[in-house]
Amino acid sequence: xxxxxxxxPVPAPDAARPELERLATDMVGDRADxxxxxxxxxxxxxxxxxxKGLLTAQVPARYGGPGLSSVAGGELTxxxxxxxxxxxxxxxxxxxxxxTVERFGDEEQKAAYLGALTSxxxxxxxxxxxxxxxxxxxxxxxxxxxxxxVVVDGRKVWVTVGAYADLLVVxxxxxxxxxxxxxxxxxxxxxxxxxxxxxxxxAAGHAGIRLEGVRLPADSLLGGAGLPIDWxxxxxxxxxxxxxxxxxxxxxxxxxxxxxxxxxxxEQFGAVLAEHQxxxxxxxELHVAQEAATRCCEHVSRCWDEGSPExxxxxVTAKHLAxxxxxxxxxxxxxxxxxxxxxxxxxVARAYRDAKLMEIIEGSNxxxxxxxxxxxxxxxx
Amino acid sequence: xxxxxGQAETARSIRENLTEFLQGRxxxxxAPDVDLFATGLVTSLFAMELLVHVxxxxxxxxxxxxxxxxxxxxxxxxxxxxxxxxxxxDA
Numbered sequence: 442x443x444x445x446x447x448x449x450p451v452p453a454p455d456a457a458r459p460e461l462e463r464l465a466t467d468m469v470g471d472r473a474d475x476x477x478x479x480x481x482x483x484x485x486x487x488x489x490x491x492x493k494g495l496l497t498a499q500v501p502a503r504y505g506g507p508g509l510s511s512v513a514g515g516e517l518t519x520x521x522x523x524x525x526x527x528x529x530x531x532x533x534x535x536x537x538x539x540x541t542v543e544r545f546g547d548e549e550q551k552a553a554y555l556g557a558l559t560s561x562x563x564x565x566x567x568x569x570x571x572x573x574x575x576x577x578x579x580x581x582x583x584x585x586x587x588x589x590x591v592v593v594d595g596r597k598v599w600v601t602v603g604a605y606a607d608l609l610v611v612x613x614x615x616x617x618x619x620x621x622x623x624x625x626x627x628x629x630x631x632x633x634x635x636x637x638x639x640x641x642x643x644a645a646g647h648a649g650i651r652l653e654g655v656r657l658p659a660d661s662l663l664g665g666a667g668l669p670i671d672w673x674x675x676x677x678x679x680x681x682x683x684x685x686x687x688x689x690x691x692x693x694x695x696x697x698x699x700x701x702x703x704x705x706x707x708e709q710f711g712a713v714l715a716e717h718q719x720x721x722x723x724x725x726e727l728h729v730a731q732e733a734a735t736r737c738c739e740h741v742s743r744c745w746d747e748g749s750p751e752x753x754x755x756x757v758t759a760k761h762l763a764x765x766x767x768x769x770x771x772x773x774x775x776x777x778x779x780x781x782x783x784x785x786x787x788x789v790a791r792a793y794r795d796a797k798l799m800e801i802i803e804g805s806n807x808x809x810x811x812x813x814x815x816x817x818x819x820x821x822x
Numbered sequence: 823x824x825x826x827x828g829q830a831e832t833a834r835s836i837r838e839n840l841t842e843f844l845q846g847r848x849x850x851x852x853a854p855d856v857d858l859f860a861t862g863l864v865t866s867l868f869a870m871e872l873l874v875h876v877x878x879x880x881x882x883x884x885x886x887x888x889x890x891x892x893x894x895x896x897x898x899x900x901x902x903x904x905x906x907x908x909x910x911x912d913a
Contacts, residue, residue, distance in 0.1 A: 547886050618891070664886035671866030672891075679870065748878035750843075750871035757867070812867055819847065819868075 454502060455513035461495050462520045465528075473525035474786040476644040482527055484605055490528075492561040495521070496535040500543065504551055505559035511742035515687040519738075522691020523698070526795035527644035529691060531563070533684040534602040534645075538564035538610045540680040541621055545663040545673075554623055557608065565602035566677060567611045567650055570595065575808045578670055582613035582652065584620045584662070591662050593622055593630075593655040601802075603648025604635050610663075611652065612674060619673050620666035622657065630655035641791075641798035679753055681803045682760035683745060686738050689763035689799050692792045693731040696767075696774035699788045700727060703778050714777065723773045730766035737762050754816050761809035767796035829905065836880065836901045843875055844897070854897040869894070876900060882907035 468486055476482050490496055498514040500506025509517065514536075522529035535558060542554045558564055573579040582595025595613055603609070609624045609631075624631060632651035639647050665673055701724060704715040714720045741759040744752035771792035775782045782789040800806050837854055844852045848863045858864045864872065872894060877884060882904060884893070893903045 545885070545889070665889040668889060668891060669866075669869075672869050675866050675870045748874060750875040750878070752874065753867045753870045815865060816867065819849065822849075 478786040488561040504555035511745035518687035519691040522688035530642040530645035562607040564608040567597035604646035618667040619670035641795040682756040686759040686763040689767035700777040734763040764799040771796040
């Protein structure tokens with residue numbers, strides 16, 4: 442029963458994007474600063490946004506999602522990222538969970554889990570462990586079959602959305618390979634501890650998760666069980682990298698908006714800041730950073746929509762470029778704003794902290810460089 | 823590439839396509855029975871590229887129990903996989 446072709450040609454429902462952007466603008470309003478300072482997003486708001494499709498923009502309509510293309514979903518992600526990186530980070534996690542189910546799940550699993558994720562339930566994806574960060578092959582979490590059940594044991598750290606999640610997509614060792622399993626957050630044996638005061642995306646609900654003899658029906662196990670760990674996670678991470686990269690575009694846009702407005706009005710030495718050449722240079726470089734990151738993201742999203750194999754490397758490239766540009770761009774924006782931007786919780790202060798985390802998650806700068814170095818050698822040597 | 827010009831002809835063109843794709847990405851001539859994982863030709867990123875390439879080029883979906891290392895181990899194995907999945911699709 443092969444149900445369908447791999448990925449439909451670029452979907453039409455991209456027309457839904459402006460409405461989803463308006464929804465995000467209205468729902469975030471002027472509250473992003475307060476959410477950051479409190480380290481908490483309102484759960485009701487997340488559920489409402491989830492039920493309206495904002496958190497699963499690329500899930501196809503037959504599973505209840507808006508079915509946006511990657512290009513349109515990416516622009517939506519950038520828009521949300523320009524308002525609130527914590528909310529954008531929730532979008533990335535929920536989207537990554539949904540994509541993992543869509544990629545590896547059978548038809549029943551897709552109907553059940555994607556139905557839940559498009560109607561208000563929230564999901565996180567658990568990769569990292571105390572002893573397995575960049576080195577995911579060192580994962581110690583185990584998933585094993587026992588009759589018609591699977592049993593999950595292990596510890597996960599820094600699970601984005603962990604504190605809000607109804608469902609957790611957990612990766613672990615499975616026989617000689619690896620597997621992904623969908624764990625209800627309220628299953629017996631699941632324990633949560635909130636990460637106190639993360640540096641960035643403070644309201645994204647990062648949590649550590651303990652899994653102690655968590656027994657689930659065997660159909661909680663997604664397909665591809667037994668594949669090498671890097672095969673399994675590369676698929677989820679590719680989605681995550683594209684989403685993070687677009688989120689960084691959003692950070693750069695927020696920085697441009699704040700820095701340019703400030704530089705156009707604040708006067709020092711008898712002239713607005715923008716007329717001081719050293720300040721103008723910061724604005725110019727921010728502009729270039731935003732353009733470059735956007736073009737790079739558009740490219741990888743087109744690769745995704747067309748099903749081009751180039752997308753895997755292009756996702757690492759886009760994430761690496763956009764995260765670096767966002768980190769440097771946010772530092773510039775703080776520099777231009779100076780004391781006006783130094784209040785914690787404000788847009789450029791958040792950008793400065795959030796962007797730094799983007800250089801770490803979904804493959805640190807250094808891991809991205811290792812992957813891209815290998816790729817460069819394969820293509821150019 | 824019609825499905826009824828003979829299985830052998832179809833298999834040959836699938837093999838050629840895969841060999842060409844692998845050659846382009848690894849700059850190595852890959853014999854159809856070479857173990858791609860044992861030789862280290864296929865890295866984690868490239869493994870996924872290979873999967874995406876197979877799905878797009880041959881309009882198949884590799885899911886569930888078909889997602890195994892063995893199905894991707896050699897050009898011949900991938901060719902068998904594609905032929906099998908296409909049989910399913912055409913039915």
